[in-house]
Each structure stands twice: as C-alpha cells, then as structure tokens.
Amino acid sequence: MKYGSPEHHAHIRSARWRWLVEERKSKVGHKCEVCGFRKYLQGHHVTYERLGCERIGDIRIVCRACHWRITQLHRSGWPIPKATRYVIRTTKRRIKWKRRWQRIKRRQLRTLFGSNP
Numbered sequence: 001m002k003y004g005s006p007e008h009h010a011h012i013r014s015a016r017w018r019w020l021v022e023e024r025k026s027k028v029g030h031k032c033e034v035c036g037f038r039k040y041l042q043g044h045h046v047t048y049e050r051l052g053c054e055r056i057g058d059i060r061i062v063c064r065a066c067h068w069r070i071t072q073l074h075r076s077g078w079p080i081p082k083a084t085r086y087v088i089r090t091t092k093r094r095i096k097w098k099r100r101w102q103r104i105k106r107r108q109l110r111t112l113f114g115s116n117p
C-alpha cells in the first residue's frame with residue numbers, strides 16, 4: 001500500500017484504524033501526546049512500516065495543531081519518525097520553560113509587592 005494512495009485513504013477510514021486510535025487514546029488519557037491539549041485529537045502514524053497491521057506503538061495521539069507541525073516538517077523533507085520526535089521534544093521543552101518563567105515572575109512580584117501581588 002502506497003502512502004497517499006486511494007487504498008491508503010480507505011485504510012485510514014477503516015474500522016481497524018479507528019479502533020486503534022481509540023485504544024491509543026484511552027492508553028494516553030485522551031489528550032495530545034505532544035502538548036496535552038484535549039480537543040481536536042487525531043491519530044498520527046509514526047511509521048508506515050506496518051501500514052494495515054499497525055501496532056499501538058506505531059501511532060501517536062496528537063491535536064490538530066501538533067499534527068500540522070509534524071506534517072509541515074515532513075513536507076520539508078524530514079522522515080516522519082524524526083519530525084514526530086522533534087515536535088514532541090521541542091514542545092515539551094517549551095512548556096517546561098514557560099512554567100519556569102512563570103515561577104520566576106511570581107517570585108519577582110512577591111519580592112516587589114509583598115506576599116499578595
């Protein structure tokens with residue numbers, strides 16, 4: 001089965017694919033595996049090696065925004081596993097830094113304006 005072919009699209013819509021996505025969703029807690037968003041979730045292939053008989057580890061649950069980012073990287077020539085790993089890694093890092101930054105900001109506000117900023 002070729003990626004993007006009519007058979008491939010039929011497969012994506014197939015019952016087995018939908019079942020696999022639901023399985024994965026409940027496994028990861030019904031949220032995007034990249035950013036944690038809980039809406040617009042889609043199944044994403046990490047590998048097409050076993051297209052048609054995928055294992056649960058071959059797919060990820062991602063929201064539409066994260067899926068788009070992965071697809072963009074893939075279109076620019078990156079292999080899908082690499083694009084997926086990259087998006088997961090950079091997003092996690094960004095979330096970590098955001099939290100750290102909020103903590104610093106809170107502490108600064110407390111120092112400047114007392115315990116109740």
Ligand SMILES: [Zn+2]
Nearest residue numbers: 032035063066
């Ligand atoms: Zn996401």
